[in-house]
Amino acid sequence: MRLKTRILLFASIMIAAAVLLCCTLILKLVRTQMEQDAAEKATAAFDEVYSDVIRLGNSVDDPAYADTYMAYKVRKADKTGTYTLSYKGSYLINNVGFSPEPYLIPGEESTDPMQSFCRVFGTLYHVTGQTVYCFDRSYVLTKVTDLSGLDDYLKSLAWRCVGIGAAVTAAFLLLAYFILSASLRPIKTLQSGAQAIASGNYHTRIDVKRRDEIGLLSADFNAMADAVESSIAELKEQNARKQQFINDLSHEMKTPVTSLLLNSETLVTRTVTEEDRQRALVRIHEQAKWIERLSQKLMQLVLLQGEIELVPSPVRPLLDAVSETVQDSLARSQITLTVACGEQTVPMDFDLLRSALVNLIENAIKASEPGSTVELIAEDHAIVVRDHGRGIPKDEIARITEPFYMVDRSRSKRLGGSGLGLALVQRIVDAHRAVLSIESEAGRGSSFFIRFSDTV
Numbered sequence: 088m089r090l091k092t093r094i095l096l097f098a099s100i101m102i103a104a105a106v107l108l109c110c111t112l113i114l115k116l117v118r119t120q121m122e123q124d125a126a127e128k129a130t131a132a133f134d135e136v137y138s139d140v141i142r143l144g145n146s147v148d149d150p151a152y153a154d155t156y157m158a159y160k161v162r163k164a165d166k167t168g169t170y171t172l173s174y175k176g177s178y179l180i181n182n183v184g185f186s187p188e189p190y191l192i193p194g195e196e197s198t199d200p201m202q203s204f205c206r207v208f209g210t211l212y213h214v215t216g217q218t219v220y221c222f223d224r225s226y227v228l229t230k231v232t233d234l235s236g237l238d239d240y241l242k243s244l245a246w247r248c249v250g251i252g253a254a255v256t257a258a259f260l261l262l263a264y265f266i267l268s269a270s271l272r273p274i275k276t277l278q279s280g281a282q283a284i285a286s287g288n289y290h291t292r293i294d295v296k297r298r299d300e301i302g303l304l305s306a307d308f309n310a311m312a313d314a315v316e317s318s319i320a321e322l323k324e325q326n327a328r329k330q331q332f333i334n335d336l337s338h339e340m341k342t343p344v345t346s347l348l349l350n351s352e353t354l355v356t357r358t359v360t361e362e363d364r365q366r367a368l369v370r371i372h373e374q375a376k377w378i379e380r381l382s383q384k385l386m387q388l389v390l391l392q393g394e395i396e397l398v399p400s401p402v403r404p405l406l407d408a409v410s411e412t413v414q415d416s417l418a419r420s421q422i423t424l425t426v427a428c429g430e431q432t433v434p435m436d437f438d439l440l441r442s443a444l445v446n447l448i449e450n451a452i453k454a455s456e457p458g459s460t461v462e463l464i465a466e467d468h469a470i471v472v473r474d475h476g477r478g479i480p481k482d483e484i485a486r487i488t489e490p491f492y493m494v495d496r497s498r499s500k501r502l503g504g505s506g507l508g509l510a511l512v513q514r515i516v517d518a519h520r521a522v523l524s525i526e527s528e529a530g531r532g533s534s535f536f537i538r539f540s541d542t543v
Contacts, residue, residue, distance in 0.1 A: 090274075091267050095260060102259050106252035114245055121237050122204060126213055129232040130200060132167075133215040137200075137228060139164035140219055153222045154179055161228065171229045183212075183231040191216045191229065210235050273301045277308055289316040346374045395518050397434035402465045405437060409444045409463065416449060421457035424448065428465040433539045435519060443515040447472040447535050450509065454478075454533065468539050475532035484525050488513040 140160045158179045161172045165180075172180040173188055191201035191214055202215040216229035276293055283291040292312060293305045350367040353359060359367070406428050417424050444463070451461045454476035462473040479487060488509045516523040516537055527533035 091264075091271055094267055095263060098263050099256060099260050102256050103252070106255055110245070110248035110252055114241060114248065117244065118237075118241055121240070122213075122234070125232065125234055125237060126202065126204075126215075129213045129215050129230060130202065132232075133200060133217070133228075133230040136161075136164045136170060136230065137217055137219070140228060153224055157219065157221050157226050169231050169233075171227075171231065173227045173229070174224060179226075187212070187214045187229045187231045188216065188227055190214045191227075204234075211238050270301070273305060277305065280308065280312070284312060284315060289319050344374075344378075347371055350374075395436045395439065397436060397519060399432050399434050400437060401430070401432050402470065403428050403430070405435065405441060405444070406463055406465060406470075408437075408441050409448065412441065412445050413448045413452070416452055417461075420452050420455070422452050422455055423460045424463060425460055426463045431465060431468065433468065433470075439515045440519065443512045443537070444470065444472065446509070446512050451476065451533070470537045471534055473532065473534040478529040478531055479525070479527040479533055480529055481527075484527060487525070488523070 140157075154174060157174075158172060161170055161180055164170075168182050170180065171178055171183060171187060176188070178186070185207050187205075190203050190205040190212075192203040193199075193201050200215050200217045202213065205212050205214060211234040213232040213234055214229060215232075216227055219226045219228050273293075280291050280293045289312065292309050296302070350370045353367050354364060406426050410424055410426055413424065416422075448461060448463065451472055451474035455461060455474050456476065459475050462471070464471040464473065512535075513523055519537075520540060522536075522538045522540065524536045524538065525533065526536070
């Protein structure tokens, strides 16, 4: 059931109940008032007849004629034929069709008339009675007033109340329908917006300029739409990066695998000289080492998805280990490494941080000319690797930490690069809750800063 239908149904039930309650109270008050008026009128009429009967006095000499005499006095005073006279339960006069005496209820005072309302054979009556004495005999004089007209009037009034109540309810529902339609119209706009977002239109927003609850809901909806659009954009970007990663990995693996196949096929299917055989074996060895380096870096990237344990450790042993690790590469490229370190301690995973620094120095070596110097410096809770080589174009600095991204692809391939080194460095730095920043100028070299935010 729709919201508007439920609200209208609930409202109709409530207004109908309210109208019914009001009509019931009104009818009850009217009935009470009419019965009171009828009782007062009947009592006044009874008192008049009763006074006439008493006023006639006991003018008969023989008590044997008392019954006849009392009947005579009542008939003389009764002009409506609604009175009864009884003596010891036997009626001397009764034209009302039933015995009213059993319905009489004594008044608060002994001198007050007895009276009550009763319903006989479905008809409402008011009964008023009083005791009359004559010749030491006690008679009961009773007046019976037919109030069936009151019932008919109340029934007519009740039907009029039903009609008025139905008209009021219908008018209220009609007014409520238009008010609800206007109030719930923004919800339809919200529904349309939700359907648009569900169909992929994530830029959809709700323009509802209201300050009530629906306006607040619209603002929350727009905030949700912003979050959804942002999340979708982020997911698309992540998917694009993953796809690019897969494409680049496939491309990177294709070159060494192709070289391995060609050289191994040459050795298997052809008769070659010892020199060519040796050259093919060297090539196979180089390509296998390339694949090994590539797989190791990919494995490290995968392992760095989780948390690592950081232990506060001195920086000096780390820099010494890094310097020892890169000695062969420095010697082959005729590059000098200078190390400067103060007495400081940082939270680290020794092996991972050494791998990051080795990667930075290997990149610095590739970017430098023979005879130049690479600097490894630890100061102010930061570790810096600085070279004086080719530098990095400013528009490419933001992308060099992406997997497989290379500034000079042909030169990197020639020097054995895979484009994963700086991506691995970035992951290691993030795992250390540190920040990697790069400063570079074309033709003057680059500086890579690892700044630690939590030091000891």
